[in-house]
Amino acid sequence: MFIVKSNAYGHSLKEIIKNLESYVDAFGVVRMEEAILVRKATSKPILLMQGIYTESEIKTAKENNIQVVIHKISQFELIGKNDSELGLWIKINTGMNRLGLSQEELKLVYKKGIIGSDSVLMTHMACGDDPDDPMNKMQINNFEKAFDLVERTTKRSICNSACLINFPELSFDWVRSGIAAYGGEFKNLNLKTAMTFRAPIISIRNIRKGERVGYGGRKKASEDMRIAIVYAGYADGIPQTTTMGLKCW
Structure with a gap:
């Protein structure tokens, strides 16, 4: 089944x-x-x-x-x-x-x-x-x-x-x-994830060390850096509670 x-x-x-x-x-x-x-x-x-x-x-x-x-x-x-x-x-x-x-x-x-x-x-x-x-x-x-x-x-x-x-x-x-x-994660099984989530980058900007990003200012720049804004959010199924460090390619 x-x-x-x-x-x-x-x-x-x-x-x-x-x-x-x-x-x-x-x-x-x-x-x-x-x-x-x-x-x-x-x-x-x-x-x-x-x-x-x-x-x-x-x-x-x-x-x-x-x-x-x-x-x-x-x-x-x-x-x-x-x-x-x-x-x-x-x-x-x-x-x-x-x-x-x-x-x-x-x-x-x-x-x-x-x-x-x-x-x-x-x-x-x-x-x-x-x-x-x-x-x-x-x-x-x-x-x-x-x-x-x-x-x-x-x-x-x-x-x-x-x-x-x-x-x-x-x-x-x-x-x-x-x-x-x-494609769930199971040890010793090479299962391939069935879903791919894609969204375009719609903006790229430079921020200075100490500046904060996003709701609640959750991300604080540890140094001067360049960031990208991806056109997707919790309305598209990405949990608002997602921890920092979500990997994107």
Whole structure:
């Protein structure tokens, strides 16, 4: 599965789908609006990773054949109330402590027969980019305990980009590749950054030692120097909080 949330991390959702559709089995997003845009561009499976919260979202997901992640009991209750046949991914909290069912909640849901054999059991690794962090082993063990509570035919998904790179043996039925495909930084991998940000220089000026530049006068000249003004700023996606020393070519 290729993650295209947040407009494909700013790379243009439509362009990414057009160029990569034949290489992936499904697409993942976090908002319903994104899921609908993806559905207009492809017939491949779509996963709404933050799930559904209203009856109207259930209806939209069903009409557009969008699979959903369930991470709390109230979402199961909402689905049961509306008697909807949705593709379900059950998210388990294995230690990251953001979203996901506890072991006890999983037991409760499973006893009610809500989790089918075609459901996917998933979790998210907090420290997958550091293979030596002991939290990885803890999360893997907790996920295995959760899997023991459901049908053995239930599909599994643990790996995000970092986990896929450092723990390929955990690939199982689905992997969720996101930042790595866009050129994220991972040790010992020669990944090429997918995006290049270009802007023209519109002014060059000389300033004296001690003079200050920009909002808040953040840059103070340590000597007489020549500076260039680049035609780009926070309105174009460059964070206003960017630290001094951002490299440009």
